[in-house]
Amino acid sequence: xxxxxxxxxxxxxxxxxxxxxxxxxxxxxxxxxxxxxxxxxxxxxxxxxxxxxxxxxxxxxxxxxxxxxxxxxxxxxxxxxxxxxxxxxxxxxxxxxxxxxxxxxxxxxxxxxxxxxxxxxxxxxxxxxxxxxxxxxxxxxxxxxxxxxxxxxxxxxxxxxxxxxxxxxxxxxxxxxxxxxxxxxxx
Amino acid sequence: xxxxxxxxxxxxxxxxxxxxxxxxxxxxxxxxxxxxxxxxxxxxxxxxxxxxxxxxxxxxxxxxxxxxxxxxxxxxxxxxxxxxxxxxxxxxxxxxxxxxxxxxxxxxxxxxxxxxxxxxxxxxxxxxxxxxxxxxxxxxxxxxxxxxxxxxxxxxxxxxxxxxxxxxxxxxxxxxxxxxxxxxxxxxxxxxxxxxxxxxxxxxxxxxxxxxxxxxxxxxxxxxxxxxxxxxxxxxxxxxxxxxxxxxxxxxxxxxxxxxxxxxxxxxxxxxxxxxxxxxxxxxxxxxxxxxxxxxxxxxxxxxxxxxxxxxxxxxxxxxxxxxxxxxxxxxxxxxxxxxxxxxxxxxxxxxxxxxxxxxxxxxxxxxxxxxxxxxxxxxxxxxxxxxxxxxxxxxxxxxxxxxxxxxxxxxxxxxxxxxxxxxxxxxxxxxxxxxx
Numbered sequence: 001x002x003x004x005x006x007x008x009x010x011x012x013x014x015x016x017x018x019x020x021x022x023x024x025x026x027x028x029x030x031x032x033x034x035x036x037x038x039x040x041x042x043x044x045x046x047x048x049x050x051x052x053x054x055x056x057x058x059x060x061x062x063x064x065x066x067x068x069x070x071x072x073x074x075x076x077x078x079x080x081x082x083x084x085x086x087x088x089x090x091x092x093x094x095x096x097x098x099x100x101x102x103x104x105x106x107x108x109x110x111x112x113x114x115x116x117x118x119x120x121x122x123x124x125x126x127x128x129x130x131x132x133x134x135x136x137x138x139x140x141x142x143x144x145x146x147x148x149x150x151x152x153x154x155x156x157x158x159x160x161x162x163x164x165x166x167x168x169x170x171x172x173x174x175x176x177x178x179x180x181x182x183x184x185x186x187x
Numbered sequence: 188x189x190x191x192x193x194x195x196x197x198x199x200x201x202x203x204x205x206x207x208x209x210x211x212x213x214x215x216x217x218x219x220x221x222x223x224x225x226x227x228x229x230x231x232x233x234x235x236x237x238x239x240x241x242x243x244x245x246x247x248x249x250x251x252x253x254x255x256x257x258x259x260x261x262x263x264x265x266x267x268x269x270x271x272x273x274x275x276x277x278x279x280x281x282x283x284x285x286x287x288x289x290x291x292x293x294x295x296x297x298x299x300x301x302x303x304x305x306x307x308x309x310x311x312x313x314x315x316x317x318x319x320x321x322x323x324x325x326x327x328x329x330x331x332x333x334x335x336x337x338x339x340x341x342x343x344x345x346x347x348x349x350x351x352x353x354x355x356x357x358x359x360x361x362x363x364x365x366x367x368x369x370x371x372x373x374x375x376x377x378x379x380x381x382x383x384x385x386x387x388x389x390x391x392x393x394x395x396x397x398x399x400x401x402x403x404x405x406x407x408x409x410x411x412x413x414x415x416x417x418x419x420x421x422x423x424x425x426x427x428x429x430x431x432x433x434x435x436x437x438x439x440x441x442x443x444x445x446x447x448x449x450x451x452x453x454x455x456x457x458x459x460x461x462x463x464x465x466x467x468x469x470x471x472x473x474x475x476x477x478x479x480x481x482x483x484x485x486x487x488x489x490x491x492x493x494x495x496x497x498x499x500x501x502x503x504x505x506x507x508x509x510x511x512x513x514x515x516x517x518x519x520x521x522x523x524x525x526x527x528x529x530x531x532x533x534x535x536x537x538x539x540x541x542x543x544x545x546x547x548x549x550x551x552x553x554x555x556x557x558x559x560x561x562x563x564x565x566x567x568x569x570x571x572x573x574x575x576x577x578x579x580x581x582x583x584x585x586x587x588x589x590x591x592x593x594x595x596x597x598x599x600x601x602x603x604x605x606x607x608x609x610x611x612x613x614x615x616x617x618x619x620x621x622x623x624x
Contacts, residue, residue, distance in 0.1 A: 089504060089526070125549060127529040127542050127571060128396055128616065129441040130498055130505050132417070133454065133461040133482040136438055140459070159416050160438065164394040171569065171587070 078103035082184040083167075084142060085177060088123070091137040093145055101142065104184060105149030112152065117185040118142050120160040121167070123176035128162055135160030142182045218382030218594070218607040218614065229264035229603070230348065232257060232293040233286060236268055237308065238276035241301030244330050249299060249308060252337025253344065256355040259381060259596070260345065260581065261603015266291060278311060278320065286315045293321075295344055306330055312344055322347040334383060354576040355380060358620035359583065360388075360398040360407055361594060365612030375409060377424065380576075380596075380619070382607040388422060389429075397441055398616060401448045404623040408432075408442035408451055419453055421468070432466065441485050446492040452476070454484040463497055465513070476513050485529045489536065496520070496530035496539055507541050507554075520554055523561045527552070529572065533579040533599065540564075540573045540582060540599075551584050553599075564601035574619040575599065583617040 061069070078100045085094065093101065108114055120139030122131035139158035147153055168175040234254040250268075257263035268274070272285045276298045286294050297310030305327045312322035322343060328336035335356070342353030359382075363374045373395040378385035389395060393412035400407060407422045419433035419442050433439040437456035444451060450467050463477045463486045477483040481501035488495055494511045501508075505528040508517035521527035526544035533540070536556065543552035543561075548568035554561045569587040576582070576599075583596045588606070592613035595606040607614065 089500075124569070126505070126526060126544070127485065127498070129454065129485045130482065130500075130528045132396075132438060132440050133456070133484045136456055136461065137482060158437070161394065161412070162396075164396070164412070171590075 075103040075106060079107055082186075084182045084184075086138055086180045086182075088125070088176070088180065089134065091134065091141040093141055098145075101145050102149050105146045105151045108146060108152070108155050109150030112155070115155050115157065115187050116146075116151075117187075118156060118158045119165075119183045119185060120158065121165060121179055121181050121183070122163045123179040124163045124166065124171065125176065126163075128164075132160050132162035135162045138180075138182045142184075218378060218385060218609060229262060230293065231266065231289075231291045232263045232295065232344075232348075233266040233271060233289070233291045234295045235271060235274050235276065235297075237296075237310070238298035239300075240298060243299050243301060243306060244333060247333045247337070249333055249337045249340065250295075250297070252334055253295065253341045255381065256338060256341035256353075257344065259605050260355075261598045261605075262345075262349065262580075278313075281313055283313070283315055283318045291315050293344075293348060295340075297340075301330075302327065304330055306333065306336065308336055308340060310340055312347055334379060338379065349580075351578050351580060352622055354578045354581065354619070354622060357577060357622055358400075358404065359594075360400060360618040360620065361614055362395050362398065362616045363609050363612060363614045364592075365609070375407070375422075377407075377620075382594075388424065388427075396616065398618045399442045399444060400618055400620045401444050402446055402621055403448055404621045406448075407618075408444065410440050410442070419451070421451075432468065432471065438484075443487045445488060452486040452488070452495060454486070463495070474513065476510065477517075487530060487532065489532050490534055491536065496532060498528040498530065507539065509539075520556070520559075521561070523552070531573050531575055533575045534577060535579050538579075538599070540575055542571055542573065551582065562601065564597065565595075567595070572616045574617050576619050577622045581619075583619055585615040585617060 081100045084097045084101070086092065108116060118139040120135030122134045136158065139160055143156050143158055146156060166179040167181065168178045234250050234257065236248065236250045254265040258265050266289060270289065272289065273280065273282065275281045275296050277296060281294060281296060292315055294313045294315060295310060297308055300307050307325055307327045309325045311320055313319065314321050324343060326336060326339050338355040341355040345353030345355070357380055358377050359380055360375065360377050363376055365372050370392050373391050373393065374387050375389040375395050375398060376385050376387050389411070391411060391413045393415070396410040398407050398409045405424060407424065409420055409422065410417050411420055417439045418431050419439045421430045421432055432451065433453055433455065435455050435457035438454055438461055441454040442451045449469065450465050452463060452465055454461050455464050456462070460480060461482045461484050462475055463483050465474045465476055466472070476495065479499065479501050481499050483497055483499045486495045486497040489509065494509060496507060496509050498505050499508050499517065502519065504525045507520040507527050507530045509520050510517045520539060521541065524544050528542050530539045530541045532538065538553045538555060540551060540553045543550050543563060545563060549570050550563050551565045551570045551573045552561055552563045567586040571585045573582055573584040580599055581596055582599050583594055585592050586595050588608060591608065592615045593606050593608040594614055594617045595604055597604045
């Protein structure tokens with residue numbers, strides 16, 4: 001079920017590279033998700049699609065611009081991940097989730113009109129009411145992380161479903177691991 | 188499924204009990220009953236089929252209901268009517284020697300007669316060894332309520348023999364979950380303690396949780412996500428009228444009634460962290476009872492009605508705490524494992540029951556509050572939501588059987604058991620209602 005984060009990011013980087021290239025015509029980009037302070041990409045950039053290593057060539061870009069575009073693409077790719085997993089009876093954000101959550105936080109910071117709902121969940125083990133509180137604790141942990149990294153409190157709503165809405169049915173370690181989660185739901 | 192090693196004599200009991208497996212009838216009844224264990228020291232009792240005078244409704248026979256109730260308690264071993272040598276219905280027809288020969292300790296006889304739209308039962312209970320009548324009463328119920336009449340007689344017989352009021356006339360509230368038109372269907376239901384006469388009280392595609400009985404048995408408090416987030420409602424059963432009492436930002440969960448029915452304990456996180464509050468229902472005024480960075484939840488009053496038990500993970504993992512009076516320093520009750528949660532005290536003040544993790548499994552355990560001794564009562568692995576019968580003798584909880592959640596009833600010391608599976612889907616979060624007169 002879970003895509004390896006690494007390969008997913010790589011794939012997104014490639015397609016996002018393509019996307020950045022297109023924007024070089026100067027047209028308004030996509031869904032308006034880029035803020036105005038995002039530097040436009042120069043004419044003359046060349047995009048090599050497909051499986052080519054490196055994807056983006058930047059002959060006419062300054063190194064700085066190239067880096068910015070790449071960073072932006074990387075952040076966007078990271079934001080494709082919206083579910084974050086936890087260990088049993090903890091609300092500790094895992095190290096591998098941090099970059100992704102930073103990307104979400106920066107996106108929220110750059111888009112003050114954008115709201116997000118954090119849905120906290122627990123696995124089926126233990127008691128339902130404690131799990132409701134645990135799901136909330138997880139959602140709160142993600143909320144704090146987003147705020148520390150630039151999102152504002154007013155953009156974030158949290159709700160806990162406890163163990164009531166499992167992502168995966170069943171009583172295996174793997175099902176439990178996939179059910180202990182916080183999901184980011186953007187409007 | 189709960190299993191025990193059977194002695195030879197219990198195999199016969201098991202066979203007799205297996206015959207009790209039956210489908211709940213009636214349009215809305217959804218629970219089955221499956222008796223899985225007989226207690227070791229069950230008392231032999233004969234419930235003789237009642238004589239019938241006049242037009243007695245066919246269908247549920249009062250004596251059968253009494254027999255099933257007593258067997259269900261695990262404390263009695265009713266004799267099958269086919270084994271009886273005679274079928275007396277009054278004292279002068281009872282030959283004690285015959286019943287002694289059959290190894291019986293008690294004999295219940297009676298007759299039913301019609302009085303307008305009511306059925307009157309006259310019944311007598313005898314102690315076989317002492318050749319003495321220990322109970323003789325009449326009771327009446329509407330012709331449509333033979334189960335009410337049967338459960339009433341069971342209560343009286345149980346009390347006459349054990350000295351403890353019976354709880355066969357009490358109700359269960361629980362939540363069922365199945366799928367309808369591809370969507371989850373949560374239903375709050377109320378039934379008799381044998382799963383019969385189930386009635387749906389609320390249906391929602393969103394979760395319904397934590398049903399809690401008011402002390403008078405007339406209202407239920409519960410948590411419903413019907414608006415997309417949790418809120419606490421009070422539901423008056425006779426009228427179906429509902430009041431939303433708590434809908435704060437964050438958690439609104441784990442309602443528990445005070446003894447006088449005027450206030451609710453609840454878990455709120457409106458100030459950022461899960462804390463326990465008391466809400467006066469008339470004024471909606473809140474008093475914060477805990478104030479700690481940990482999760483504090485699952486509060487319930489102790490038997491004195493002043494103190495509360497609750498779950499807190501202030502020690503690192505969830506454990507049971509007792510607060511003697513509002514605001515007093517909480518005292519930790521459980522130490523036996525790293526996960527103990529959702530306390531439910533009994534009516535005597537001697538025990539508190541809770542969910543207890545041992546290795547990777549979750550069981551129901553109890554701690555003797557007088558000496559701190561802990562006993563694990565169940566052997567199944569995913570046990571949740573213990574609820575003690577109002578007479579303190581039985582315990583109902585939810586567990587898994589073949590992937591589905593079912594309700595299981597055991598005696599409070601871990602003995603006899605029956606289970607109440609739903610005909611389809613899950614049944615969970617049982618709440619045993621109070622004894623109401």
